[in-house]
Amino acid sequence: MVKISVMEKEKQQQGIMEIPQWWTCPEGHEELQKAAHVLGEKELLPRALVSDQERKYPRESLREVAKAGYSAVTIPVEAGGLEDGFTAFAVLSEVFAQYCPSTTMCWVMHMTTAHTIYEAGTEEQRQRLLPRLQAGHVGGLAFSEKATGGHFWNVGSEAKRNESGYSLDAEKSFVTSGGEADFYLVATTSPETNDPDNLMFLLVENDQKGVEAFPFDAMGLRGNASGPMNFKEVQVSLENRIGGEGGMGYFNDNTIDPLFLLGSAACWVGIAQGALNMAINGAKRTVHADTGSSVADYQVIRHELAKAQIKIDSARSMLYRTAEAMDRCQKEGRELSECLYPLWQLKTHAADMVIDVTNAALQVSGGRGYMTGQVEKFVRDGRAGAIMGPTNEVLREWVGRTLIEVPWLD
Structure with a gap:
């Protein structure tokens, strides 16, 4: 048998x-x-x-x-x-x-x-x-500030030097794991530094006096607690300054941006694939009693599934090609900022793609997809990518400026 x-x-x-x-x-x-x-x-x-x-x-x-x-x-x-x-x-x-x-x-x-x-x-x-x-x-990153919006690399807050280290005053707008992380790497500025780049990183514990987190209520990614945080006269010891008193712009370009852009782009690829997988499974299982055909039996549905998968795979190809280039840079002792241009393209493409694919997955899923559940959640979650800083508009500007050979960050 x-x-x-x-x-x-x-x-x-x-x-x-x-x-x-x-x-x-x-x-x-x-x-x-x-x-x-x-x-x-x-x-x-x-x-x-x-x-x-x-x-x-x-x-x-x-x-x-x-x-x-x-x-x-x-x-x-x-x-x-x-x-x-x-x-x-x-x-x-x-x-x-x-x-x-x-x-x-x-x-x-x-x-x-x-x-x-x-x-x-x-x-x-x-x-x-x-x-x-x-x-x-x-661990969490506290970078974005309301005054500069998606330009999170422009920081207006400051931490003044004192006998015990630094007194930090900062209002941060979106902090993933805000109020939930055990500690935060806070981007601020030093008014005392002689470095032309006054950006400074301070490590702050979640339970320190003066740390305040606010609720996060958003369209998608509802579990990630990305609400505002205030750091009011938070005392940070010298041993918890990560890097120099200024000069941390280098690590924005060579550590933080590369990892964030790569990881978030991978997230949008995963959301798109997850949504499409749900749509495919639903299309194969759902049978119309009047015709005896599953949703997947209709050619128009198969074409929509194919178009969506091709979009995902185009972004996935960019994702892994870029990741492998970053590994080569690290092994050869070169700076990760060499990969920023492909990372800009990757994040922009992945964040645009996930909107198209999750919308297609919802359409293929029909009324069931519109109901509260995984497909509907993927639609909401994926929508965050294009507006998450650097926004897709900012990244397209940087790509465009690079193409015409002018400084990308002016």
């Missing part, structure tokens, strides 16, 4: 085109991708709708990601990272987003925090802080 079933299955499979694995996963990362899918399906997906509907921070999911060993994958292997860490980061981000985008965006910001501490911090700071992150503590 078993032999007949196997033979019948093989017969049914004849003529079905297999999608090459190399097309959907960079070579050498197949097992990592499989492990990420297992983790996503087991730990992230069951909590995703609750996180969205109750605006609940996905702390349990983040703990499971940390337990799996994915809390600092981009730092060097000898410090606890993974081989080809930027490509691994992209693979994990894409897969995780297929199950819970809120968890993924919190993790992307956490990863960027960890990498910045490694790159800009002292050896003492690495030894003190990275083990906390690897043990499950969450």
Whole structure:
């Protein structure tokens, strides 16, 4: 009986085109991708709708990601990272987003925090802080300010030097994991520095006096607690200044922007694939009683699915090509800012693509897709990409200025 079933299955499979694995996963990362899918399906997906509907921070999911060993994958292997860490980061981000985008965006910001501490911090700071992150503590970035909007690299707040370190006064507009992270890397300025670049990074614990977080109520990514935060006369010791008293613009271009753009673009690719997967499964299962045909039996539906997948794969190809280039830069001791131009294109394309694909997934899913659930959530979550700073309009301007050979940031 078993032999007949196997033979019948093989017969049914004849003529079905297999999608090459190399097309959907960079070579050498197949097992990592499989492990990420297992983790996503087991730990992230069951909590995703609750996180969205109750605006609940996905702390349990983040703990499971940390337990799996994915809390600092981009730092060097000898410090606890993974081989080809930027490509691994992209693979994990894409897969995780297929199950819970809120968890993924919190993790992307956490990863960027960890990498910045490694790159800009002292050896003492690495030894003190990275083990906390690897043990499950969450790090966050506090950069954006209301006065400068999506131009998060322009910071107006300041931290004045005093006998004990610095007194920080800052009002931040969007802080992922705001009020939930264990500590934050706060971008501010130093009025005392002699460096023409007065940008400075200070590490602030969540429970310090003067730290205040506000609720986050948004269209999508409802679980990631990206609300405003105030830092009122927060005393920061000298040992918690990450990098110099000024001069941190270098790390914006060579650490923070590259990781954030890569990780967020991977998130938009994952959201699009997750939404399309839901639409495909629904189209195959849903049968019209009056015709006896499934939704997937209609040619127009198959064409919409094909167009959506081609868009996803175009962004995925850019994603992994860029991630692999970043790994080469790191191995060869070159600066990651060399990859900013493709990263601008990647983020813009992925954020535009996810809007198109999630809309198509909703249309294919029909009335069921419009009801509160995974497809509807993917539509809302994916819409954040194009307006998340640097916005797509800003990035297109930088690409355009580069094409006509004028300074991109004026």
